[in-house]
Amino acid sequence: MRNQSQKCIAIDFQFHIKAQHFQGGIMMSGNEFQSNNNIQFHLGYGYRRETKTTNLAAFVGPTYFTGVEGDSSTKAIFYDGFGLYGCLQAVTKFSYDMGLGAEVFGEMNYKQKLFGFKIVLFFSGAYRGPKKNFNSNVHSERK
Numbered sequence: 001m002r003n004q005s006q007k008c009i010a011i012d013f014q015f016h017i018k019a020q021h022f023q024g025g026i027m028m029s030g031n032e033f034q035s036n037n038n039i040q041f042h043l044g045y046g047y048r049r050e051t052k053t054t055n056l057a058a059f060v061g062p063t064y065f066t067g068v069e070g071d072s073s074t075k076a077i078f079y080d081g082f083g084l085y086g087c088l089q090a091v092t093k094f095s096y097d098m099g100l101g102a103e104v105f106g107e108m109n110y111k112q113k114l115f116g117f118k119i120v121l122f123f124s125g126a127y128r129g130p131k132k133n134f135n136s137n138v139h140s141e142r143k
Helices: none
Strands: 007-017 020-032 035-050 054-069 077-095 098-108 113-123
Touching: 007 113, 020 054, 035 077, 054 098, 077 113
Parallel strands: none
Antiparallel strands: 007 020, 020 035, 035 054, 054 077, 077 098, 098 113
16 A cells, blocks of 8 residues: 555546536556556546636546556565546636646545546637638528
8 A cells, every 4th residue: 555645647538428428537656757656547427517718527437547566676566456536627718728727636446545636738629610601602691
């Protein structure tokens, strides 16, 4: 069981199927960056509200994790298993499709209880730009 702080890097993808919102992602953590000893994959179901200036989200779901305990002076112990993941996210958008925010997250499993704070760079594909309605072969819809 780890009882020390670790550095992590993560990437998440939020998407919807009809009116249901999901989040999928991966997180790697370790004593130092590029010295990872735990990798976690998660899939969450939850709530997401996006406006022109904000994105608020909350997700919870299962996680699969794998990692190694020990260092160069001890025998390595490999582990894997399933757990529970949850997060709360708030983003302020600079433009409709880019923003910066924060996320509080946590994971519980038989091997570790992990919680933390992420800085979020937000990119959205929701904005499609102004309606381009010009076709020289068709009359305009504008009156």
